[in-house]
Structures are given as structure tokens and as C-alpha cells.
Amino acid sequence: MRTSEDVADGAAAAGHFASVDEVEARLAEAGYLASPAVATTVYLADRLGKPLLIEGPAGVGKTELAKAVAEVAGARLVRLQCYEGVDEARALYEWNHAKQLLRITAGRDESWDETRTDIFSEEFLLARPLLTAIRGRDPKVLLIDEVDKADVEVEGLLLEVLSDFQVTVPELGTVRAERRPFVVLTSNAARELSEALRRRCLFLHIGFPEEELEQRIVRLKAPGLDAALTASVVRVVGALRAMDLRKAPSVAETVDWARTLLALGADTLDESVVRRSLGVVLKHQEDVAKAAAKLDLDAV
Amino acid sequence: MNGGSGLAGRLTGFVRALREQGVRVGTGESVDAGLAAEALGLADRERLRAGLAATLLHQEAQRPVFDQVFDLYFPRTVGAPVPEGDAQVPLVREELRDRLAAALAGNDAAAMAQLAAQAVDSLGGYGDASGSDGWSAYQTLERLRPQTLLARVLAGLREGQELREGQEQGAAFTDRLAADEIRRRIEGFRGLVATEARRRVAERRGADAIARRAVAPTADRVDFLFAHRGQLAELHRTVRPLARKLATRLAARRRRAARGRIDLRRTVRGSLSTGGVPMRPVLRRRRPGRPELVLLCDVSGSVAGFAQFTMLLVQALHDQFSKVRVFAFVNSVDEVTDLIEQGRADPEGLSSRILAQAEVTRFHSSSDYGTALGEFAERHAAALSPRSCVFVLGDARTNRTPPNAEALRAVRDRAQRVYWLNPERRSAWDTGDSAASVYAEVVDMYECRTAAQLGALIGRLATV
Numbered sequence: 033m034r035t036s037e038d039v040a041d042g043a044a045a046a047g048h049f050a051s052v053d054e055v056e057a058r059l060a061e062a063g064y065l066a067s068p069a070v071a072t073t074v075y076l077a078d079r080l081g082k083p084l085l086i087e088g089p090a091g092v093g094k095t096e097l098a099k100a101v102a103e104v105a106g107a108r109l110v111r112l113q114c115y116e117g118v119d120e121a122r123a124l125y126e127w128n129h130a131k132q133l134l135r136i137t138a139g140r141d142e143s144w145d146e147t148r149t150d151i152f153s154e155e156f157l158l159a160r161p162l163l164t165a166i167r168g169r170d171p172k173v174l175l176i177d178e179v180d181k182a183d184v185e186v187e188g189l190l191l192e193v194l195s196d197f198q199v200t201v202p203e204l205g206t207v208r209a210e211r212r213p214f215v216v217l218t219s220n221a222a223r224e225l226s227e228a229l230r231r232r233c234l235f236l237h238i239g240f241p242e243e244e245l246e247q248r249i250v251r252l253k254a255p256g257l258d259a260a261l262t263a264s265v266v267r268v269v270g271a272l273r274a275m276d277l278r279k280a281p282s283v284a285e286t287v288d289w290a291r292t293l294l295a296l297g298a299d300t301l302d303e304s305v306v307r308r309s310l311g312v313v314l315k316h317q318e319d320v321a322k323a324a325a326k327l328d329l330d331a332v
Numbered sequence: 333m334n335g336g337s338g339l340a341g342r343l344t345g346f347v348r349a350l351r352e353q354g355v356r357v358g359t360g361e362s363v364d365a366g367l368a369a370e371a372l373g374l375a376d377r378e379r380l381r382a383g384l385a386a387t388l389l390h391q392e393a394q395r396p397v398f399d400q401v402f403d404l405y406f407p408r409t410v411g412a413p414v415p416e417g418d419a420q421v422p423l424v425r426e427e428l429r430d431r432l433a434a435a436l437a438g439n440d441a442a443a444m445a446q447l448a449a450q451a452v453d454s455l456g457g458y459g460d461a462s463g464s465d466g467w468s469a470y471q472t473l474e475r476l477r478p479q480t481l482l483a484r485v486l487a488g489l490r491e492g493q494e495l496r497e498g499q500e501q502g503a504a505f506t507d508r509l510a511a512d513e514i515r516r517r518i519e520g521f522r523g524l525v526a527t528e529a530r531r532r533v534a535e536r537r538g539a540d541a542i543a544r545r546a547v548a549p550t551a552d553r554v555d556f557l558f559a560h561r562g563q564l565a566e567l568h569r570t571v572r573p574l575a576r577k578l579a580t581r582l583a584a585r586r587r588r589a590a591r592g593r594i595d596l597r598r599t600v601r602g603s604l605s606t607g608g609v610p611m612r613p614v615l616r617r618r619r620p621g622r623p624e625l626v627l628l629c630d631v632s633g634s635v636a637g638f639a640q641f642t643m644l645l646v647q648a649l650h651d652q653f654s655k656v657r658v659f660a661f662v663n664s665v666d667e668v669t670d671l672i673e674q675g676r677a678d679p680e681g682l683s684s685r686i687l688a689q690a691e692v693t694r695f696h697s698s699s700d701y702g703t704a705l706g707e708f709a710e711r712h713a714a715a716l717s718p719r720s721c722v723f724v725l726g727d728a729r730t731n732r733t734p735p736n737a738e739a740l741r742a743v744r745d746r747a748q749r750v751y752w753l754n755p756e757r758r759s760a761w762d763t764g765d766s767a768a769s770v771y772a773e774v775v776d777m778y779e780c781r782t783a784a785q786l787g788a789l790i791g792r793l794a795t796v
Contacts, residue, residue: 052379069382076372076383080371082364231358235385235386237392267509270513271513
């Protein structure tokens with residue numbers, strides 16, 4: 033059970049933000065417009081010193097959030113991209129065998145004891161993201177991206193690292209975090225994550241933003257698009273999301289569309305413009321057909 | 333409420349109510365929730381909601397339940413709505429409708445919340461003796477009839493458009509979205525009214541009692557057979573990821589096999605880091621299996637809700653697997669794979685189209701498993717191979733015709749695996765005309781009443 037001292041400790045280690053408003057303001061400066069729920073959860077993750085597990089559809093800015101936090105906190109972003117078959121050697125650390133062999137051949141007349149203590153030293157250790165994030169005093173943001181793609185065994189490894197923030201290298205001893213990194217895990221729910229991992233994290237679901245927030249995002253990412261057109265773009269995307277398509281358009285698609293309209297020089301959204309550029313928003317032919325039918329695009 | 337005072341007591345009561353709704357919350361999470369509440373303060377309700385959700389929830393699917401329980405334990409206000417400035421409470425029905433129309437047109441969230449509170453207060457009260465009185469969302473909505481405002485709001489918007497005549501055609505395009513948008517806002521208002529009514533009743537009877545009775549379950553715990561339209565839409569969203577999961581489950585092969593043939597190229601490549609000594613032999617990857625899926629679905633009226641769900645599942649599976657063949661039956665079997673292919677754009681009408689276009693009934697229209705299975709084994713045996721996996725979806729109610737387990741046995745012998753998903757609860761199997769146990773002796777039969785059960789089932793299925 034954690035005591036309040038533990039938390040104070042964690043806060044001292046992280047403690048990048050003083051209030052929810054500050055989170056919102058500073059993320060906005062970095063070009064990330066956070067919804068109230070996002071700002072609150074980031075603040076809590078920072079305050080309680082707990083890892084943050086983010087789920088949500090593709091393209092709503094899960095990875096972006098980690099990058100923005102790193103930027104405003106002045107921290108280094110350490111990224112572990114998960115994929116099927118990622119293992120300890122890729123996630124934690126690995127000995128540099130080739131260099132060790134060279135070292136052994138170079139020192140031919142040394143005694144075995146000397147060589148042994150030498151080749152298992154820091155110099156021959158290849159730190160992978162998890163170890164990198166723990167070592168050193170400078171602030172870091174550890175981004176574990178698409179954790180659902182990794183195998184179940186890796187989750188076990190993460191449990192150990194995320195609960196104690198320490199890694200044991202048998203030859204060197206235990207490396208303990210002097211300063212806890214701000215940890216962000218993202219998942220697209222390709223696989224159900226284990227309950228144990230979920231329990232160690234704060235959970236945040238980023239869905240599609242509210243109309244008003246999305247308009248602000250579009251204005252930020254595609255300046256130059258006039259206000260009325262921005263509003264129409266967001267409204268149409270909102271209608272598309274309500275349609276139950278194979279792949280609902282995400283914020284990334286909204287921004288792409290806004291930029292496309294900018295490039296096309298369209299000043300209003302009418303049928304011909306929508307029909308020509310619908311492919312930017314919808315990525316499946318059947319979705320395009322369905323949307324065209326529902327929006328009466330052919331009824332001209 | 334017992335156990336502690338003030339905020340701590342509220343929180344533990346809240347956590348207990350969540351647990352009763354099937355959300356698994358441990359002590360560690362409660363402590364975190366307390367810390368979060370302390371850090372955030374109680375001034376901003378939405379922040380508190382976000383903070384508690386972050387610490388207590390682990391899945392987005394639990395969010396609707398969480399929100400309902402949160403509204404009960406951390407209500408927006410206490411007591412009857414306070415009259416604001418000029419307006420006097422209680423308002424009359426027409427006045428409420430006027431204001432609601434204005435709020436809907438302007439998408440004014442604050443005004444809608446205010447109106448919901450006033451509407452429940454003036455239209456929703458029933459009973460007078462203490463103990464039997466209360467507030468009813470149903471009665472409020474029946475009297476207020478917000479759905480009838482749609483035309484009026486739209487007309488109002490159009491008028492506003494004409495006043496600002498200068499705009500050219502562009503605005504007209506987004507106008508066709510307006511109807512759907514207003515409809516969604518009205519739906520939102522109905523939700524607000526329901527929340528408000530629950531809050532008022534909870535003040536009278538205590539939040540614990542209301543949380544137990546009046547909170548709607550999450551979609552994955554709703555019975556297929558009794559799901560209504562809104563829940564079916566919700567189910568649709570839950571079923572698609574399940575189909576994907578089933579697909580990976582069936583296609584899974586142990587990638588890093590313990591035995592197998594050495595992959596020479598990759599072993600030598602790997603040995604470079606150990607000075608050319610092959611310390612770790614690399615085995616050749618197995619090709620992922622490509623299962624062939626055969627679905628045999630009962631589409632008769634007795635399982636209408638389930639058949640709807642079946643169609644959702646079939647559709648979703650069809651997107652995931654390259655080789656799926658779908659057969660439907662009532663008392664005669666017909667292949668409907670093509671219909672499903674064509675029906676992608678319009679999944680809702682699919683089951684009615686199957687009944688109309690495929691030959692699934694003969695002579696009468698009640699289901700007959702024996703004949704259907706016999707026909708399937710006889711005519712469509714070519715669809716089965718030692719690599720195919722068969723799912724039978726149906727309630728095994730034979731209408732007192734012979735069950736013909738022999739035919740099912742023949743199907744089982746030709747296919748690799750056969751699973752039977754039964755939408756009835758296990759205790760109802762073998763009652764009346766159900767031949768569940770006759771079939772269960774031949775193949776594995778599973779109770780599959782809710783999306784949650786289907787999910788658990790998929791997790792348990794053996795890999796092919």
C-alpha cells in the first residue's frame with residue numbers, strides 16, 4: 033500500500049505541473065489542445081507519479097500527447113515502439129558481444145578476473161529504452177507505443193519496471209530510478225491488456241473531440257481556412273462519425289481534409305467539393321459509397 | 333451511508349456502487365481515487381469526474397455505468413432547481429417547450445441542463461404520500477415530447493438562414509446535416525432528463541438504493557434476445573472488435589516454436605553478434621494458419637434478437653476472414669454468402685433480405701433443425717474440409733421435430749471443429765422443445781447470451 037510519503041516522493045520526482053490549468057495552458061503552447069479530461073488526467077499522472085495508459089481510435093493524438101508533454105516539461109522523449117516479438121534485449125538492455133570479444137582479444141596477457149570485471153562494465157552495456165529512461169538525473173518522458181502489439185511476456189517485464197522503476201542487471205547490480213520518468217503507454221486495443229498492467233496505470237480514453245475543440249484544433253493546424261468553412265468541415269466530419277462506417281474519420285483526417293480544401297482553394301463546402309475530396313477523410317471504398325448515399329451527394 | 337464521513341464516505345459508497353455494477357475496483361484504486369480527489373478539489377465537477385474515471389476505470393466500456401453512478405453520488409446540485417432571475421418555477425409546459433427549442437437550435441448545453449432540471453421538477457413529479465412519491469423521467473418526456481420539436485427547430489434555423497441572405501449555396505450543403513444534429517441533441521436532452529430524475533429520486537431514497545436498481549447495464553451485459561434497437565446499435569460497436577479478436581485467435585500459431593526446422597540464414601546472421609558462434613539457433617517461422625470458417629445460422633423469428641446479432645457477427649467476421657461461407661436456415665438451408673457480400677452498405681436490412689431472397693423456409697415457417705442439418709450435411713458437405721471451423725448459431729428449439737443428431741455428427745466428422753453458440757441461458761436448455769443436450773453431446777455447446785459472454789468464450793476457444 034502506498035503512503036502519502038510515497039506520493040510526495042513521486043511528486044518530487046516528477047512534478048512538472050502545478051495545476052490543471054497550467055497543464056492545459058502549457059500543452060496549448062506546445063501546439064496540443066487538450067480536452068479538460070485529458071488535462072486533468074495528465075496532471076494526476078504527474079502528481080501521483082503513475083504511468084498513464086491511453087487508449088482510443090487511431091489518429092486522435094495519443095502519441096502526440098506524449099511528445100507534447102515531453103516538450104513542455106523540457107524532458108527527453110525515450111520511445112519504445114512495441115511490435116510482435118519485441119523482447120528483453122530490445123526493450124531493456126543487451127551486452128555488446130562483439131565489443132566484448134574485441135576487448136578479450138586485445139588484452140591477451142591479462143588474468144581472467146581482470147578481463148571479467150572489465151567486460152561486464154557500463155562500457156559494454158547497450159541500454160535499450162526502458163533502462164535509458166531509468167538511468168540518469170535529467171527529466172524524461174518514456175513513451176511505450178502500441179503496447180498491445182507486444183507479446184504477453186513483455187507485459188510481465190513492464191510490470192516490474194513500472195511498479196518499482198528499477199532494473200536488475202545481474203552482472204552490475206540494480207539500477208534504480210533517481211528521477212521517475214513520466215510514463216505514457218498507448219494502445220489500440222488489438223489485444224486485451226492484462227488486468228495487472230491496467231491496475232498500475234491511470235486510464236485515459238481519448239475519443240473524438242467535441243465540436244468546439246475540434247474547430248480550435250483545425251484552426252491551429254490549418255490556419256488560413258476561414259471560420260465558416262472550418263465549422264462546416266467539422267460538422268460534416270461529425271455527421272460521418274455518426275454513420276457507423278468501417279473506419280470513422282479521426283482528428284488527423286479532419287486536419288488533412290482542412291488542408292486539402294486549403295490547397296484546392298475552396299471557399300465553401302458544396303457537393304462537388306465534398307465528392308471530390310471525400311477520399312481524404314474516408315479510407316474504404318464502401319465507406320465512401322455509404323457516405324455519399326447518406327449525404328445525398330448524387331441527388332443533384 | 334456508513335463508513336467514514338464526508339468525502340471519504342462518499343467515495344467508498346461510490347466505489348461500492350461501482351462494484352455492484354460489475355466494475356472491478358481494488359483497494360489500491362480507491363486510495364488513488366481519494367488522492368486524486370484531494371489533488372483536484374471539489375470545485376470543478378467535470379475535473380473530479382475525469383480524475384475519478386482515470387483512477388477507477390480500466391476500460392472505456394465501463395464509462396456509461398460510471399457516469400450514471402457518478403451523477404448519483406456527486407450530484408450537480410441539491411434539491412429543486414433554483415429559479416434564475418426572471419423565470420419563475422414551476423414553468424408551464426408550453427414555456428418549457430419554447431425555451432427548449434431555443435436551446436436546441438443554439439446547442440446551448442448549460443441551458444439544456446437547466447431545462448432538464450426544471451422539466452423534471454414541474455412535469456415529472458408523481459404521488460403525494462411520502463414514500464410513494466417520486467420523479468419520473470418517462471412521465472416528464474411523455475408530457476414534454478421533445479421529439480416533436482424537431483420540425484419547429486429546423487424551421488427556425490431555416491428562417492435564420494434566409495435572414496442572412498447574403499450567403500450563397502455553401503451553407504445549404506451543411507443544412508442537410510442539421511436534422512440529424514438536432515435529433516442527436518434531443519437524444520442528449522432525454523439523457524439529461526433521465527439523469528435528473530434519478531438524482532431527485534436518489535435524494536429521497538438514498539443513492540445506494542437507486543444505484544442498485546436504476547443504472548442501465550453496459551451493452552456487453554445486455555441479453556441478445558431482449559435487446560432493443562438502441563442497445564443493438566451499441567452491440568454493433570462491441571461486436572466488431574470481438575470478431576477481430578476471434579480472427580487473431582483462430583489464426584494464431586505459436587510464432588516462436590520450440591521445435592521445427594532451423595532457419596540457416598537467420599541463425600548465421602544472428603551469430604555475428606557472438607563472434608560467429610551460433611549461440612541461439614533461430615527456427616523457421618511457421619506460416620500463420622488460414623482457417624476456413626463456416627457459419628450455420630438460425631434466422632427464424634424465435635431468435636429474432638439473436639439473429640440480428642448473428643448478422644452483425646457474420647458481417648464483422650466476413651471483413652476479417654478471407655474464407656467465410658455463411659449458410660442460413662429456418663427449416664431449409666441456403667447459402668447466403670453472396671447476400672452478405674452485397675449487403676455491406678445496409679447491414680440493418682440484411683436479415684429481412686435473407687428471409688426474402690434465400691430459400692430458408694419450405695412449406696411452413698417455423699424452424700426445423702433436423703431437416704436443416706440433414707440438408708446441410710447432404711448438399712453442402714463440400715464446404716467442409718479438415719481445416720474448416722464450423723459455428724452453429726441457434727437456440728436448438730426444434731418445434732418437436734426429430735433433432736437428427738446424426739447429421740450434426742456427420743458435419744463434425746468432416747470439419748476440424750464445431751462450436752454451437754446458444755443464446756438461451758443454460759437453465760432453459762432442454763425445457764419445452766429444446767434439443768440442446770442432444771446436440772451438446774455431439775459438439776461443444778456454449779451459452780452465448782451477451783457480448784461479454786461471447787468475449788470470454790473467444791478467449792477460451794482453442795487455437796486451430
